[in-house]
C-alpha cells in the first residue's frame with residue numbers, strides 16, 4: 001500500500017493507522033500544493049475497499065481494478081482543482097511512451113476531473129452543471145478508445161488526435177463548469193449519497209481544497225461530520241489549513257504532508273512522467289509547462305499590465321512608484337506596449353483554463369515583491385503595494401466566485417490601482 005507515493009513520510013503513519021484499525025472516519029490532509037495529498041486520498045480509498053489484507057497497489061481484486069481506474073462507485077470527489085495541466089502532462093507522457101502504466105496515468109488524471117461531476121452530487125438544474133453534460137458525454141466517448149481492456153492504439157497520429165480531443169474537452173469542462181467554491185447543493189447531495197449502503201466495504205468522499213467551501217456549504221458539511229454514517233470515510237485536502245473553519249478542524253484528524261526535497265520531486269517527474277525537472281522547477285512549475293500559455297508569457301502579460309496601469313495613471317496626473325518602472329522595463333524589453341486591456345487577455349488566451357488567471361495575478365504579486373526587494377522602495381511605495389496586493393486578492397474571487405470576466409476585472413483593477421497612486 002502507498003507504493004505509488006514517492007517520499008511522502010505521512011504514508012507510514014496512515015499505513016500504521018490502517019493496519020491497526022485506528023483510521024478515523026474524517027481526516028484532513030494538509031500541506032503545500034503538489035505534495036501528493038489527492039493521490040494519497042485516492043490510495044486510502046483503494047486500500048479501504050481492497051478485498052485482501054496486503055492491499056498492494058498491483059492487487060487484482062475487482063475492487064482494486066475499479067479503484068485504479070478511478071471508477072469505483074464507492075468513491076466520489078467534490079471541490080475545485082486545476083486539473084487540466086496535470087491532464088496535459090499525463091497526455092504528453094502517454095503519447096511519448098504509449099504503454100499500460102502511462103495510459104493509466106492519463107486515464108486517472110481525467111477521472112480526477114470527471115469524478116467531480118458525478119450525477120450523485122451535481123444538480124443539473126444548475127446551469128453550470130447542465131453545461132457539463134455534453135462535455136462529459138464526449139469525454140466518455142473518447143475514453144472508450146483508450147479503455148484499458150483494449151490494445152493500445154499503435155498509430156501515433158490517431159493516438160495524438162484522441163489525446164488532443166480529450167484534453168480540449170477536459171479544458172472546456174473545467175473552464176465552463178467546475179465551480180471554484182463548493183456549492184451547498186453539492187454538499188447536500190453528497191450527504192444523501194454518503195448515507196446509501198456501499199457496493200463494497202467502504203465509501204470514501206474526498207473534499208478537495210476543502211477551504212474553498214462557501215459558508216452555507218461549510219455548515220451543511222459540518223452536520224455530516226457531526227454524525228458520519230457507518231461505512232463512510234471523509235478525506236479533506238487543503239493547502240491553506242488556516243482558512244479551514246475551526247469547527248471543521250475540531251472534527252477531523254489532521255495529517256501533515258511535508259514539502260518533499262528537490263530530488264524526490266525529480267524522481268516523481270522521471271518515474272511517473274518520464275520527463276525531467278528543469279533548474280529551479282517544482283512540481284507545480286512542471287505541470288504549468290503544459291498549459292496553453294507558457295509561464296514566460298504570463299510573466300510578460302503581468303509586466304505589460306502594470307506598465308499600462310502606470311501610463312494611464314500618469315495621464316491622470318498621478319505619479320509612478322519610483323522603483324517599479326525599471327523592473328517593468330527589464331521584463332518587457334523590446335515587446336510592444338499594449339494600448340488596450342483586451343491585448344493582455346489575448347496574450348493570456350482568454351484565461352482558459354482558469355488557472356492561467358490565478359498565475360497571472362501571482363506574477364503581478366511577484367513583480368511587486370521584486371520591487372520591494374530592491375531595498376530602494378519608499379515607505380509610500382510599499383503602502384501602495386500593500387493596497388494593490390489586497391486588490392489582487394479580490395480579483396481572484398471576482399473571476400472564480402462571482403463569474404466576472406477577466407477583462408472586466410482587469411478594467412476595474414487598473415482603475416482602482418491607479419486611484420491608489
Ligand SMILES: [Zn+2]
Pocket residue numbers: 049050051052055056059060061062063064065
Ligand atoms: Zn485489492
